Amino acid sequence: MLSISSRGQQMPPSPIRKLVPYAEAARKRGTKVYHLNIGQPDIETPPAILDAVRHADIKVLEYSHSAGNESYRKKLVEYYKRVGITVSHDQIIITTGGSEAIMFGFLTCLNPGDEVIIPEPFYANYNGFACSAGVTVVPITSRIENGFALPDISEFEKAITPKTKGIVICNPNNPTGYLYSRAEMEALKNICLKYNLYLFSDEAYREFCYDGEYVSALHLEGMDEHVLLMDTISKRYSACGARLGALVTKNKSVYDAAMKFAQARLSPPGLAQIMGEAAVDLPEDYFRAPKAEYLARRDLLVKRLNAMKGVYCPNPGGAFYAIARLPIDDSDKFCQWLLESFSYKNQTVMLAPATGFYGTPGLGKNEVRLAYVLNLDSINAAMDCLEKALEEYQGEGSR
Amino acid sequence: MLSISSRGQQMPPSPIRKLVPYAEAARKRGTKVYHLNIGQPDIETPPAILDAVRHADIKVLEYSHSAGNESYRKKLVEYYKRVGITVSHDQIIITTGGSEAIMFGFLTCLNPGDEVIIPEPFYANYNGFACSAGVTVVPITSRIENGFALPDISEFEKAITPKTKGIVICNPNNPTGYLYSRAEMEALKNICLKYNLYLFSDEAYREFCYDGEYVSALHLEGMDEHVLLMDTISKRYSACGARLGALVTKNKSVYDAAMKFAQARLSPPGLAQIMGEAAVDLPEDYFRAPKAEYLARRDLLVKRLNAMKGVYCPNPGGAFYAIARLPIDDSDKFCQWLLESFSYKNQTVMLAPATGFYGTPGLGKNEVRLAYVLNLDSINAAMDCLEKALEEYQGEGSR
Numbered sequence: 001m002l003s004i005s006s007r008g009q010q011m012p013p014s015p016i017r018k019l020v021p022y023a024e025a026a027r028k029r030g031t032k033v034y035h036l037n038i039g040q041p042d043i044e045t046p047p048a049i050l051d052a053v054r055h056a057d058i059k060v061l062e063y064s065h066s067a068g069n070e071s072y073r074k075k076l077v078e079y080y081k082r083v084g085i086t087v088s089h090d091q092i093i094i095t096t097g098g099s100e101a102i103m104f105g106f107l108t109c110l111n112p113g114d115e116v117i118i119p120e121p122f123y124a125n126y127n128g129f130a131c132s133a134g135v136t137v138v139p140i141t142s143r144i145e146n147g148f149a150l151p152d153i154s155e156f157e158k159a160i161t162p163k164t165k166g167i168v169i170c171n172p173n174n175p176t177g178y179l180y181s182r183a184e185m186e187a188l189k190n191i192c193l194k195y196n197l198y199l200f201s202d203e204a205y206r207e208f209c210y211d212g213e214y215v216s217a218l219h220l221e222g223m224d225e226h227v228l229l230m231d232t233i234s235k236r237y238s239a240c241g242a243r244l245g246a247l248v249t250k251n252k253s254v255y256d257a258a259m260k261f262a263q264a265r266l267s268p269p270g271l272a273q274i275m276g277e278a279a280v281d282l283p284e285d286y287f288r289a290p291k292a293e294y295l296a297r298r299d300l301l302v303k304r305l306n307a308m309k310g311v312y313c314p315n316p317g318g319a320f321y322a323i324a325r326l327p328i329d330d331s332d333k334f335c336q337w338l339l340e341s342f343s344y345k346n347q348t349v350m351l352a353p354a355t356g357f358y359g360t361p362g363l364g365k366n367e368v369r370l371a372y373v374l375n376l377d378s379i380n381a382a383m384d385c386l387e388k389a390l391e392e393y394q395g396e397g398s399r
Numbered sequence: 400m401l402s403i404s405s406r407g408q409q410m411p412p413s414p415i416r417k418l419v420p421y422a423e424a425a426r427k428r429g430t431k432v433y434h435l436n437i438g439q440p441d442i443e444t445p446p447a448i449l450d451a452v453r454h455a456d457i458k459v460l461e462y463s464h465s466a467g468n469e470s471y472r473k474k475l476v477e478y479y480k481r482v483g484i485t486v487s488h489d490q491i492i493i494t495t496g497g498s499e500a501i502m503f504g505f506l507t508c509l510n511p512g513d514e515v516i517i518p519e520p521f522y523a524n525y526n527g528f529a530c531s532a533g534v535t536v537v538p539i540t541s542r543i544e545n546g547f548a549l550p551d552i553s554e555f556e557k558a559i560t561p562k563t564k565g566i567v568i569c570n571p572n573n574p575t576g577y578l579y580s581r582a583e584m585e586a587l588k589n590i591c592l593k594y595n596l597y598l599f600s601d602e603a604y605r606e607f608c609y610d611g612e613y614v615s616a617l618h619l620e621g622m623d624e625h626v627l628l629m630d631t632i633s634k635r636y637s638a639c640g641a642r643l644g645a646l647v648t649k650n651k652s653v654y655d656a657a658m659k660f661a662q663a664r665l666s667p668p669g670l671a672q673i674m675g676e677a678a679v680d681l682p683e684d685y686f687r688a689p690k691a692e693y694l695a696r697r698d699l700l701v702k703r704l705n706a707m708k709g710v711y712c713p714n715p716g717g718a719f720y721a722i723a724r725l726p727i728d729d730s731d732k733f734c735q736w737l738l739e740s741f742s743y744k745n746q747t748v749m750l751a752p753a754t755g756f757y758g759t760p761g762l763g764k765n766e767v768r769l770a771y772v773l774n775l776d777s778i779n780a781a782m783d784c785l786e787k788a789l790e791e792y793q794g795e796g797s798r
Contacts, residue, residue, distance in 0.1 A: 002595060002624055008507040017465070017662060038462075045460045049479025053670065054453045061444045061640040063437075066416070081534035096495045099664040107531055108407040112511060134533065196401060225401055241460040241669030243495065257407035263416060263528025266500040269668040270640030271452065284520055304516065 012127045020279045022107020022339035023350050024260050028349040031343045034374060034382035038351040041373040043238040043290050049093045052278030053271050061389045064267040068094020072273045075280040083206060085218045093247045093258055098204050098232030105228040108135040108258045109198050110165050117159050119151055121175050121357030121364060126168060139359030144325055147314035148176035150184040156191050166198035166250060172205045175369040177316020184213040192226045201253050202230045205319035207287045210295050212317050224250040237279050240273035297372040299378055304383035308390060320372050323354055327394060331355055331368050334393060342389050351381040411526045414755020420750050421738035430742045433773060433781035434754040436749040440639040440772040441627045442689050451677030453671050464667040466658060467493020471672045473677040482605060484617045491781040492646045492657055494666045497603050497631030499695055500646035504752040505628040507657045509564050509599050516558050517548055517567045520574050520756030520763060525567060538758030546713035547575035549583040565597035571604045572715050574756045575722050576715020591625045604718035606686050608609055609694050611716050621650040636678050641671035693719050696771040703782035707789060719771050722753055726793060730767050732752055733792060741788050748781040
């Protein structure tokens with residue numbers, strides 16, 4: 001018998017997508033499903049950046065430079081300057097989505113068997129990239145009681161072993177929406193300097209910070225050698241399908257090594273780079289409208305959730321996710337039940353069980369992640385469904 | 400000190416791109432450089448497939464299915480049928496270029512420390528993907544004397560160890576242009592069945608077969624569990640920058656495991672999928688013109704090379720590459736010299752030293768790879784340069 005590799009076996013299936021067949025079945029039954037389970041915004045991709053592709057004069061769609069078109073990298077230098085990050089174009093590698101930036105970072109800095117510490121709950125696909133690279137994820141727990149703030153530095157220190165090579169953060173955070181404070185970022189800096197660790201910083205949601213200050217890992221002084229910024233245009237410009245990201249680092253050895261992985265795959269997507277370049281020239285106030293929209297959605301979602309009996313949802317400071325504690329015993333079962341056995345006015349809601357975002361088994365069983373990527377009316381309708389569902393589910397003895 | 404990972408250190412730099420700074424310097428001196436060093440065709444990307452993107456009605460550029468849009472996969476089923484391959488859409492995973500298909504294949508089927516046998520000279524980036532996946536490449540040598548035919552099966556058997564898990568072929572071949580015969584493909588089948596090996600088959604150039612029959616790995620009966628087809632639209636439609644490929648396998652366990660890697664990176668590029676889907680609807684005779692053009696170029700290139708004193712170039716049956724033996728002692732030095740110290744009528748030619756395509760150290764030192772991706776006039780001018788260069792280089796005592 002031909003066998004699948006160990007990593008092919010161990011590779012975790014996407015926890016967000018495993019409920020998809022139940023959602024499809026619900027839709028086939030004629031039930032409308034509100035998708036709060038996945039970070040696919042309904043915000044329009046700016047027409048101007050799609051027009052840039054439409055009007056591009058392309059005779060031969062050639063490979064770009066393996067680091068991405070120089071013209072795009074130079075545009076990104078302007079963009080980063082606006083968010084207070086000073087980099088040069090030869091400190092940027094354009095990647096196929098933020099995903100590839102994470103993968104290049106892990107492959108470049110970490111050996112098989114090395115460990116990275118990640119505050120949980122965390123973006124589930126970090127598990128997949130770690131598995132691909134043979135890296136061990138060591139979770140330390142952030143807690144809903146304090147809004148998923150950074151765990152105390154003593155928790156990091158307890159988790160550090162000789163194999164620990166880095167810390168991975170997502171700021172503002174997916175799945176919690178938590179925005180790390182300057183004090184928390186400084187604490188991360190101190191521990192990275194003390195223990196000589198890389199700081200892998202996923203900042204896909206930086207444009208969407210509602211309360212408090214956005215502090216990038218690249219704002220931290222004295223950390224130039226330690227930081228790998230993992231970025232993407234997916235959420236910023238609602239262009240998830242473009243698959244365009246960036247790995248940014250001032251560590252020249254890391255950059256040069258990452259470039260070898262970039263060369264092996266030849267180049268990032270060409271048409272998407274035209275979009276990305278045009279995006280930097282969007283009007284300065286472009287982000288005002290989507291940010292105001294997300295803020296209104298957050299306020300509504302959090303208010304509706306906290307008004308439900310037995311539900312608690314901390315107010316997330318950024319991104320477009322929230323984690324809520326529900327009066328349920330098993331979020332996987334509950335989310336499946338919502339799709340399989342429940343409807344209200346012929347509608348239901350799809351949520352992501354939080355279990356998939358924790359590395360520690362057993363955590364997240366009474367929590368769900370909600371992505372507020374639908375308009376206010378849909379959020380209200382989805383919350384009506386959830387409210388009724390919780391009443392009904394409890395009435396059924398939590399099954 | 401923060402350190403780079405072992406694989407980051409061992410990762411080979413691109414052998415094709417390492418001469419780029421010398422080419423840039425030549426261009427800055429005002430010397431025209433004919434680029435026969437890289438497989439970037441000058442053939443126009445079919446306007447109809449770019450128009451499909453231009454006219455696509457996109458409000459939100461969303462993530463596609465992780466396996467790629469179902470509509471595109473269903474179109475590809477039609478395409479594969481035309482080339483005699485019967486597959487269903489749920490045996491296809493759309494990837495970011497052929498590169499990602501290779502990477503998914505290696506990650507899914509091979510453990511770190513496992514070995515794959517590859518006839519050399521081979522596509523140099525297989526080294527990069529193997530290094531990323533911790534896999535060992537075991538080269539067996541094909542020889543210019545018989546046009547780089549498949550090495551004798553006894554050579555494969557000598558190379559097989561308990562760690563051997565697969566064979567990688569590229570057919571028609573990059574860098575040799577060799578087109579494997581039915582008998583050779585059957586021989587590969589027999590050895591895969593006998594030793595229970597995967598057959599990773601890179602068929603990026605299938606449309607460009609000039610002499611003899613194209614036999615896909617998926618044409619081989621009884622090999623459904625063994626074959627992973629790695630494909631791309633890059634060369635087929637001269638759309639290298641689209642970054643759109645496919646992994647095709649009838650082995651359900653492999654497919655399901657590969658899908659987990661696909662889910663982790665969310666989706667392949669969205670705009671490129673629109674191109675790929677439109678490409679299947681190009682007129683049936685679309686390939687006639689580019690194929691005739693490549694054939695004319697091949698004939699000219701091979702004729703010109705073999706007319707040069709001390710040069711031998713076997714006639715490649717497919718793709719758009721040829722390897723020539725030159726009267727030189729060190730192809731790396733010679734290719735650099737062409738850019739650094741030589742010009743004829745203020746022109747020179749950039750070639751790829753064949754050393755980068757061999758796994759066995761010392762091989763390829765008197766061979767270069769030529770990509771016939773330029774028009775006939777340019778090929779003639781480039782061959783004029785090479786002819787003069789060889790006279791001059793030998794006159795200088797081969798330095």
